Amino acid sequence: MGGVSGSMALAQAFDEIMGQPGSSVPRAPLSPLGNWIDGTPDAELRRRQEAAEATFRQLGITFAVYGDSDASERIIPFDIVPRIFLNSEWNRLSEGLIQRVQAINAFLDDIYGARRILDEGILPPDLIFGNPQFRPEIAGMRPPHGIWAHICGIDLVRTGPDEFFVLEDNARTPSGVSYMLENREAMLRLCPELFREFRVAAVDSYPDRLLETMKSVAPGNVAAPVCVVLTPGHYNSAYYEHSFLADSMGIELVEAADLVVDDDVVWMRTIAGRVKVDVIYRRIDDDYLDPLVFRPDSMLGVPGLIAAYAAGNVALINAPGNGIADDKAIYSYMPEIVKFYSGSEPKLPNVETWRCREPQALKYVLDNLEKVVVKLVDGSGGYGMLVGPTASKAEVETFRAALIAEPHRYIAQPTLALSTVPTLADSGLAPRHVDFRPFVLTGSRGVQVVPGGLTRVALKEGSLVVNSSQGGGTKDSFVLMDDGAPPPAPPAQTQMQSQGIG
Amino acid sequence: MRLTIDHRTVYRFSEPQARLTQLLRLSPEDTYDQSVTGWSLHVDCDARMREGRDGFGNKVTMLYVEGPITGIEIAVSGEVLTNPSHGVVNGAAEPLPPPLFLRATPLTERDDAIAAFANDAVAGENDPVARMHALNGAVRKQFTLDEGRPVSGRTAAEAFGLKTATSRDLAHILATAARSLNVPARYVSGYSTVDADDAPAPHGWVEVHIDGLGWVAFDPWTGICADEAYARIAVALDAAGAAPVAGSRLGEGDEEMDVDVHVEGGEGQ
Amino acid sequence: MLSRTALSLYWLGRYVERADFIARLVEATVRLDVLSPRPAGEVAWVSALAVTETEKAFAKTGAPIAHEPVARFLTLDATHPGSIVRSLDMARDNARAVRTALTREAWTGINQAWLLFQNRATTGNAATTLNLIESVKSATRGFEGAIHRMLRNQTTWFIRLGQAIERADNTARLLDVKYHILLPEGEQVGGVVDRDQWTTILQTVSAVTAYRWFYSEGLLPANVIDLLIARSELPRSLAASVEEAVDILNLLAKRTGLHGEADRMARNRHARMVKTQSRQIIAGGLHQYLQDFLAENDELHFAISRQFKLG
Secondary structure, three states, X not given: OOOOOOOOOHXXXXXXXXXXXXXXXXXXXXXXXXXXXXXXXXXXXXXXXXXXXXXXXXXXXOEOOOOOOOOOOEOOOEEEEEEEEOHHHHHHHHHHHHHXXXXXXXXXXXXXXXXHHHHOOOOOHHHHHOXXXXXXXXXXXXXXXXXXXOEEEEEXXXXXXXXXXXXXXXXXXXXXXXXXXXXXXXXXXXXXXXHHHOOEOOOOOHHHHHHHHXXXXXXXXXXXOOEEEEOOOOOOOOHHHHHHHHHHHOOEEEOHHHEEEEOOEEEEEEOOEEEEOOEEEEOOOHHHOOOOOOOOOOOOOOOOXXXXXXXXXXXXXXXXXXXXXXOHHHHOOHHHHHHHHHOOOOOOOEOOOEEOOOHHHHHHHHHOOOOEEEEEOOOOOOOOEEEHHHXXXXXXXXHHHHHHHOHHHEEEEEOOOOOEEEEEEOOEEEEEEEEEEOEEEEEXXXXXXXXXXXXXXXXXXXXXXXXXXXXXXXXXXXXXXXXXXXXOOXXXXXXXXXXXXX | OEEEEEEEEEEEEEEEEEEEEEEEOOOOOOEOOEEEEEEEEEEOOOOEEEEEEOOOOOEEEEEEEEEEEEEEEEEEEEEEEEOXXXXXXXXXXXXXXXXXXXXXXXXXXXXXXXXXXXXXXXXXXXXXXXXXXXXHHHHHHXXXXXXXXXXXXXXXXXXXXXXXXXXXXXXXXHHHHHHHOOOOXXXXXXXEOOOOOOEOOOEEEEEEEEOOOEEEEEEOOOOEEOOOOEEEEEEEOOOOOOOOEEEEEEOOOOEXXXXXXXXXXEOOO | OEHHHHHHHHHXXXXXXXXXXXXXXXXXXXXXXXXXXXXXXHHHHHHHHHHOOOHHHHHHHOOOOOHHHHHHHHHHOOXXXXXXXXXXXXXXXXXXXXXXXXXXXXXXXXXHXXXXXXXXXXXXXXXXXXXXXXXXXXXXXXXXXXXXXXXXXXXXXXXXXXHHHHHHHHXXXXXXXXXXXXXXXXXOOOOOOOHHHHHHHXXXXXXXXXXXXXXXXXXXXXXXXXXXXXXXXXXXXXXXXHHHHHHHHHHHHHHHOOOOHHHHHXXXXXXXXXXXXXXXXXXXXXXXXXXXXXXXXXXXXXXXXXXXXXX
């Protein structure tokens, strides 16, 4: 997860609840949230927040920070104040997301196939062929149903009511969906009154939608395809999410040693013998998938898996080779890519990006290092990044030298006035910068955006870094089912009946 | 030329293995100047085999063996007819474009010493073909030939610091050097009569891409183009990507490998 | 069910059982030590090390054989496989690997037991040791309860199968070691023995009350042996563990359709057990009997591995 952009002062940022800078009353449709905040003492909010975090700790919803030896059991801080999307905002956002993910899939199908986009001169060929994320090992192989990026997490930032920008695409193995679901569980339990005030779209159908997506891309005509989640194992930092997803889909959570490829078919070892596997949601990087094709020293991979994939006998979710679509060097060309495949202007813009490989852009960036955010093209997780406005002189000079030495490894972006959401800080409620990762599913029957996502919040005042490894937290993200005044709450009885019948 | 090829690979394991999964690149294919007139791949145990292609377009055979197994012998033999073509390769499957072959790999990492050597070697030459001949010749002159078994994992940079080199080392050095001059280059694995009898590995050489000509094969082992005395099997960015056998086994213990290659050249057609 | 899942569940059962057993052993030894005049107390700790097969590992630490160092060694020392902390580490590791198969309650039970030991360096005096042991026992009881509230399916059966095999092993070793120490060469079973020593054995397998139920003539070694070997009413007796293994294998066979050598071996063992009387065992040599039993228990373990393709 890599997410950051720069900022002006907090006071100048759009607040998603309060509205334009300086406003002291919430945006009209969100006034019930204002009332809720006013009517709930900070101490009570804090108590609920702590209760939620205690649950997360007990469930073992933990992550590991690389290079931090005792962090294998840390939880990501949770903030009790939700962020809220109006229905109309969400609809416009969804259209943009669908267009972008369709383009990502079309791009991957093209770049590993006919490479029309290069023939047409839209992208410089060396950007692809010199890029380690373009995997020659799987060139010419096509995933079942031609779908590559089944699960995309698109990282967004916002600067105004309808100003959303894509910060980063995640088309490999985007994580964080378990937070979307667990955060909602916690909110339903601890703040049920909010769900009477607002009609919030449910996110708990995500596992069903994901399973449906997986089944829809199974190769061949299997009546009941066998789907599994492949994890590197329980020492992995995202293991909780892997087990959570397998559990809520009701499918097996397998490790490499549970799978065997024979005769170009993937099988899993069960106590009753081998069972053929049709679809694998793998949470293992390409490099480790198959020691016969990628890193020969991989103990996490399944020998022969790529042969089974090439033979069309198994669907891998997401497809190997996807890194070329979410690479930071490619990112700056996404507007052109979206336009090329969709035939229309991108509905969701990128954050303006200077490609330091281009001399003019490099000059601009070097002249304005104190104002911009510089990122390593192949870095992630908030590492290898310069936030100009908050960096020390020494940091700026270190990056200047690095940029001059290897300009092709860097891109730079302006510092945006990232939106804020009221957040429970030590001193009480205060605005804190947020970003957003919605999850987009693509199956053989189309593309869908799950109405919700992962809101990450920079807990330090003025900070723009939302990465969990850098002191970021999470919030629940409400998507409202309508823009108007909240409807009268239906009697609880009716709701239960309709659920029971449905 | 008529090339008669006999290539045996024997693995022995100190402990019985529960499974064996191998990816074999052992099958030559037809090009304009190479016709495979007879070819067989044989293993000495019960095995399932599946044919396919890797990302570089090479023909691969997946081999699946159920244990317990303490050893396996993989034998290929056959006959390939070749025409003289001055090293120019025509009619091969080319799924990837030449710029891809400018890429470095862990075995062919960019190296200042090799780059400087390449620059010196081509100094004064302007014609792209002449430059490659000069480079190939320079690599040949730099080393004493080592007919022993290639050292697995040895990089071009490491090999460049030594006095003797195997055909794989030479090919890695030449590919790295050509790429440093911005010439796409790839590793070729195959068979050639230039090897001694009983060679401990298939032969390795290099194809470079020259605008207007296409892929041209150079062998730094001889210092000249690889021509009708060669049968190509597989290409990749380095020897690991074109490996004749990439294997994985499930079981304890060590393995021993023994390879034996015979290539005989005769009158063709 | 994945073979690896079944394997982890089985080992989860074994390690929880082992942690619980070591906890009881330490508890009973603390009591014995407190009651005995020196050097009887030292003998108690020597035998605790013998039961857990950790004499050599303990000798390497260079510490004297006494309450504090041995109790610490058996509870908190993660460097050898005979400690509670190591057993709980392994139990939690296996539980983590099969998180999806466990209920949250069962996972939380294990996790809580494990958390008890994090960042704890010393057991302190007898009272603190007993407190710690009490929390371990209560956590494993919690886990046991959670297992019984889970669906009656393969998941619980593999855990319980592991527990049954481990329990048989633990009880047999306890009896073997204690018997050796308490009854030196040449002495008669049934002679006058130290009441406290024999009580230790009963305490370790929670059988003090049960003993009074079954035997009216006071504390006799032959009765203790009878209770621990042949009385299937006592959950930690060999007979009960043997019977449970048969029952669980039956349930698994019904659900999975997998019958095999493990079933035959377990049934065979059970049939012999039913016919055997403890008097004959004592007459024929208890030590040899227990050694054979332990070997057969190991064989059953491997047969289970093969039958369910756990390897």
